Amino acid sequence: MSKLDSKIPAGPVADKWKNHKDHMNLVSPNNRDKIDIIVVGTGLAGGSAAATLAEQGYNVKAFCYQDSPRRAHSIAAQGGINAAKNYQGDGDSTYRLFYDTIKGGDYRSREANVYRLAEVSASIIDQCVAQGVPFGREYGGQLDNRSFGGVQVKRTFYAKGQTGQQLLLGAYSAMSRQIGKGRIKMHNRHEMLDLVIVDGKARGIIARNLVTGEIERHSAHAVVIASGGYGNVYFLSTNAMGSNVSAAWKIHKKGAYFANPCYVQIHPTCIPVHGTAQSKLTLMSESLRNSGRIWVPKNIEDAVAIREGKLKPENIAHENRDYYLERRYPAFGNLVPRDVASRAAKERCDAGYGIENNDTHEGVYLDFSTEITKKGKEAAIEQNIHNPTEQQIYDLGKSWIEEKYGNLFVMYEKITADNPYVTPMKIYPAVHYTMGGVWVDYNLQSTIPGCFVIGEANFSDHGANRLGASALMQGLADGYFVLPYTIADYLSADIRTGTISTDNAEFDTAEKEIQDKVNFFINNKGTHSVDHFHKKLGHIMWNKVGMGRTPEGLREAIQEIEEVRKDFWANVRVPGEANEMNMELEKAFRVADFLELGQLMAKDALERRESCGGHFRWDHATPEGEAERDDENFKYVAAWEYNGSDINQEVMHKEDLIYENIEVKTRSYK
Amino acid sequence: MSAKKGLSLTLKIWRQKNNKSKGQFETYKISDVSTDSSFLEMLDMLNENLVNEGQEPIAFDHDCREGICGMCSLYINGRPHGPDTGITTCQLHMRMFKDGETIHIEPWRSAAFPIIKDLVVDRSSFDRVMAAGGFISVNTSGNTLDANAILVPKEDADSAMDAAACIGCGACVATCKNGSAMLFVGAKVSQFALLPQGRVEAERRVLNMVKTMDEEGFGNCSNTGACEVECPKGITLEVIARMNREYFVANLDKG
Ligand SMILES: Cc1cc2nc3c(=O)[nH]c(=O)nc-3n(C[C@H](O)[C@H](O)[C@H](O)COP(=O)(O)OP(=O)(O)OC[C@H]3O[C@@H](n4cnc5c(N)ncnc54)[C@H](O)[C@@H]3O)c2cc1C
Ligand code: SF4
Ligand code: FES
Numbered sequence: 001m002s003k004l005d006s007k008i009p010a011g012p013v014a015d016k017w018k019n020h021k022d023h024m025n026l027v028s029p030n031n032r033d034k035i036d037i038i039v040v041g042t043g044l045a046g047g048s049a050a051a052t053l054a055e056q057g058y059n060v061k062a063f064c065y066q067d068s069p070r071r072a073h074s075i076a077a078q079g080g081i082n083a084a085k086n087y088q089g090d091g092d093s094t095y096r097l098f099y100d101t102i103k104g105g106d107y108r109s110r111e112a113n114v115y116r117l118a119e120v121s122a123s124i125i126d127q128c129v130a131q132g133v134p135f136g137r138e139y140g141g142q143l144d145n146r147s148f149g150g151v152q153v154k155r156t157f158y159a160k161g162q163t164g165q166q167l168l169l170g171a172y173s174a175m176s177r178q179i180g181k182g183r184i185k186m187h188n189r190h191e192m193l194d195l196v197i198v199d200g201k202a203r204g205i206i207a208r209n210l211v212t213g214e215i216e217r218h219s220a221h222a223v224v225i226a227s228g229g230y231g232n233v234y235f236l237s238t239n240a241m242g243s244n245v246s247a248a249w250k251i252h253k254k255g256a257y258f259a260n261p262c263y264v265q266i267h268p269t270c271i272p273v274h275g276t277a278q279s280k281l282t283l284m285s286e287s288l289r290n291s292g293r294i295w296v297p298k299n300i301e302d303a304v305a306i307r308e309g310k311l312k313p314e315n316i317a318h319e320n321r322d323y324y325l326e327r328r329y330p331a332f333g334n335l336v337p338r339d340v341a342s343r344a345a346k347e348r349c350d351a352g353y354g355i356e357n358n359d360t361h362e363g364v365y366l367d368f369s370t371e372i373t374k375k376g377k378e379a380a381i382e383q384n385i386h387n388p389t390e391q392q393i394y395d396l397g398k399s400w401i402e403e404k405y406g407n408l409f410v411m412y413e414k415i416t417a418d419n420p421y422v423t424p425m426k427i428y429p430a431v432h433y434t435m436g437g438v439w440v441d442y443n444l445q446s447t448i449p450g451c452f453v454i455g456e457a458n459f460s461d462h463g464a465n466r467l468g469a470s471a472l473m474q475g476l477a478d479g480y481f482v483l484p485y486t487i488a489d490y491l492s493a494d495i496r497t498g499t500i501s502t503d504n505a506e507f508d509t510a511e512k513e514i515q516d517k518v519n520f521f522i523n524n525k526g527t528h529s530v531d532h533f534h535k536k537l538g539h540i541m542w543n544k545v546g547m548g549r550t551p552e553g554l555r556e557a558i559q560e561i562e563e564v565r566k567d568f569w570a571n572v573r574v575p576g577e578a579n580e581m582n583m584e585l586e587k588a589f590r591v592a593d594f595l596e597l598g599q600l601m602a603k604d605a606l607e608r609r610e611s612c613g614g615h616f617r618w619d620h621a622t623p624e625g626e627a628e629r630d631d632e633n634f635k636y637v638a639a640w641e642y643n644g645s646d647i648n649q650e651v652m653h654k655e656d657l658i659y660e661n662i663e664v665k666t667r668s669y670k
Numbered sequence: 671m672s673a674k675k676g677l678s679l680t681l682k683i684w685r686q687k688n689n690k691s692k693g694q695f696e697t698y699k700i701s702d703v704s705t706d707s708s709f710l711e712m713l714d715m716l717n718e719n720l721v722n723e724g725q726e727p728i729a730f731d732h733d734c735r736e737g738i739c740g741m742c743s744l745y746i747n748g749r750p751h752g753p754d755t756g757i758t759t760c761q762l763h764m765r766m767f768k769d770g771e772t773i774h775i776e777p778w779r780s781a782a783f784p785i786i787k788d789l790v791v792d793r794s795s796f797d798r799v800m801a802a803g804g805f806i807s808v809n810t811s812g813n814t815l816d817a818n819a820i821l822v823p824k825e826d827a828d829s830a831m832d833a834a835a836c837i838g839c840g841a842c843v844a845t846c847k848n849g850s851a852m853l854f855v856g857a858k859v860s861q862f863a864l865l866p867q868g869r870v871e872a873e874r875r876v877l878n879m880v881k882t883m884d885e886e887g888f889g890n891c892s893n894t895g896a897c898e899v900e901c902p903k904g905i906t907l908e909v910i911a912r913m914n915r916e917y918f919v920a921n922l923d924k925g
Contacts, residue, residue: 048810066739068793125817127808129820130817134822134830134865136831137827160835165837166834176800176805179797241733241735275706277704279708279711279735280735282735414763417765480810528722575726
């Protein structure tokens with residue numbers, strides 16, 4: 001029997017969540033301190049969950065590998081967070097946010113989950129404002145909004161270019177309050193290395209203290225995984241360097257199904273790769289696409305001259321520029337969704353029009369000159385300057401841009417040494433976000449009872465593609481407003497269980513396995529560093545499981561990853577000792593998991609013989625090069641079951657996606 | 671990718687096995703460093719060489735590598751986050767250095783930030799200051815006012831945002847001859863003091879945070895202003911002035 005019961009409540013979609021809440025079991029306040037909950041990860045999802053659960057009265061043990069929850073990867077999000085508040089009166093509503101998210105996800109997400117996300121989104125903003133998150137405001141004191149790719153309303157709330165930072169600091173503040181009260185026991189610089197299951201239920205974890213190297217046992221009545229996404233399987237990505245899949249992968253190996261691993265979002269506006277020593281890619285917020293126009297030279301000679309440094313982009317006349325997004329997608333122009341914008345950039349660069357002076361010529365322009373002029377003229381009128389000079393217009397326009405995106409422009413200049421007020425930014429797509437993740441039901445519970453998964457680590461809300469500003473929304477929705485209800489329903493059966501012991505065979509075995517692996521790494525006097533293998537894996541992933549995929553390429557990838565994996569286990573070298581801070585050892589554990597996951601991603605991509613969202617198969621494209629979905633055969637979630645260390649033996653389970661409230665259409669942004 | 675030949679550098683790096691052992695500077699040579707690389711990528715290169723030679727790589731803290739998580743630190747040639755201004759170490763690029771240069775690399779040094787290993791220090795004292803009052807006491811239930819029911823003048827929201835931009839890196843403490851954390855604490859106190867939501871418990875907050883700051887072993891502020899100069903996020907001394915005012919008023923009220 002398949003374990004895939006999505007537990008979607010009956011009834012009309014607009015009432016499902018309310019009805020479900022009305023009928024779930026509760027844990028009464030005086031019983032909550034008899035219950036321990038482990039939260040792995042303290043980004044937006046884990047941080048908000050830990051704070052809320054602690055406030056409700058549970059004993060929370062939270063873990064993160066950084067030195068403080070304030071440093072989780074969520075901190076890096078720049079652009080904004082969506083919410084269906086309709087403050088701008090432009091026709092936004094819960095339904096429209098729901099609709100945009102489903103369509104943006106290429107009809108590969110679950111209706112009920114997405115509706116709930118849209119429904120609770122408005123409370124997130126209320127909550128964060130109450131916590132002191134300094135969102136951007138209008139002069140009248142009300143909240144300001146902007147818009148992101150793939151939508152036609154302004155529903156994105158922002159805090160300058162640091163929205164993720166401010167939201168995370170909000171959650172971290174809420175956590176700090178509970179830490180101060182002793183309700184959250186925070187384990188900084190601790191990494192979860194395995195899940196412990198007792199009598200079929202998640203009852204604890206094995207963690208390594210990253211300062212002392214000690215392997216520790218921690219028990220709880222339920223375990224929440226909020227460990228973020230797995231984009232670093234590509235080595236180069238916009239993710240933080242420590243982002244990894246280990247927690248999610250470990251529970252997968254213990255029985256949790258892993259869903260849609262091939263859905264990876266490639267973000268269109270990153271700074272292009274400059275060289276082989278590069279360690280990560282830096283995102284330029286998508287919000288820049290509100291003001292920037294994307295182009296490459298129309299004539300191939302100009303592209304060549306630019307790459308050779310003989311021509312400057314500012315000197316190419318407007319009529320000799322190919323604003324390819326505006327040309328191909330007039331309705332959305334530069335604001336098409338990310339997968340569309342990314343593929344269009346690749347198409348131009350593959351055709352030889354790329355402008356970056358690197359091996360692959362991967363780069364296009366994001367140009368602010370039109371906006372500077374336009375805003376400059378508007379400001380001149382506002383300030384009663386008649387007949388402004390060109391310089392005045394430029395200066396006024398520049399200060400407008402500076403006010404809106406100043407910190408991003410500074411960051412760009414620091415990295416590239418180019419001044420983007422004068423010359424257009426160079427950008428190229430990069431791996432950014434993973435829509436796949438641990439399969440969870442409507443209650444955010446994995447296929448392991450008592451093991452819940454929230455935020456980017458689960459698969460549920462974004463389908464095959466995520467629209468901008470919706471990951472932050474999902475993280476906080478899960479953590480503040482969904483999990484605290486659904487986990488209570490599960491825990492209500494546990495009020496008489498008492499403290500869970502760590503002195504039993506299950507903890508012994510799990511700890512021993514980890515200890516053996518530590519010993520293996522330290523004693524395997526191999527020939528190559530961990531990064532050597534990680535880079536090899538990344539190369540295969542980017543070239544064969546990247547923006548465009550073919551069956552042959554995917555088959556090769558599966559084979560090649562298998563070989564890198566064998567090589568890794570034979571030849572990896574980890575210097576240093578086990579019982580101390582050892583960052584190479586930390587990486588070794590993470591890369592071991594990436595090697596298995598990478599193979600599963602390729603396998604999943606091979607099975608999905610259609611194109612949808614971030615998964616683009618060249619053998620399933622229209623003559624114009626647009627994605628060709630196959631709803632007849634692939635309107636399902638692919639949930640993989642681990643079946644031994646040979647990843648090729650994983651078993652796929654299907655959850656059919658049923659659309660009752662939205663008509664499934666071909667996605668078009670023309 | 672630059673066609674230029676890369677830099678050759680001599681690195682003098684602080685090595686210290688753990689908190690209990692003594693540390694010392696070690697000298698390393700590195701060549702062919704691209705000027706487009708970041709400082710941390712240069713250290714990655716060095717570490718890769720060290721691993722290949724069977725030596726232990728240098729431990730340093732980092733995560734986001736885009737100047738926002740506050741994890742990276744490093745005292746470079748006598749300055750926190752190195753010679754450039756307004757940036758963190760991960761955003762420092764090798765084009766700031768000359769071929770043949772010798773670079774000194776040390777961990778943050780401050781009593782409140784004990785060294786863990788090599789260049790890694792323990793900044794959890796900041797977390798404890800936060801737990802003492804760096805929050806607004808509101809339930810996380812979502813059953814609060816509609817966000818637009820709280821009007822905030824744009825200027826105040828912007829100033830609060832400027833203060834809230836602190837990334838908790840500790841450069842201010844590291845550079846201060848007294849090891850004072852006033853810029854960090856002032857930034858948090860200011861963010862909330864500037865917003866109507868935060869006013870309600872402003873007095874309690876500032877008293878508790880300052881008390882914990884003292885207990886954690888941070889020194890006093892003697893208005894030297896080095897912190898402001900080295901802060902990667904442009905937090906200004908204004909936040910210290912505001913905190914002092916808040917503290918003064920709170921103490922009056924208390925007395
Ligand atoms: C540069 C950038 C910009 C972005 N901009 C936006 C935006 O504007 N809007 C938007 O909506 N989204 C944006 N995103 C996406 C969004 O930031 C992330 O999807 C989201 O923050 C993920 O939150 P999370 O809580 O699920 O995970 P994370 O914030 O990644 O947190 C993961 C946590 O898990 C911990 N952890 C992981 N593994 C372990 C382990 N084994 N043991 C212990 N702890 C562990 C980490 O320490 C960390 O605390 C952006 C992403 C990036 C990279
Ligand atoms: S005030 Fe500046 S230097 Fe000090 S911790 Fe904050 S960001 Fe770092
Ligand atoms: S690594 Fe995050 S600020 Fe430098």
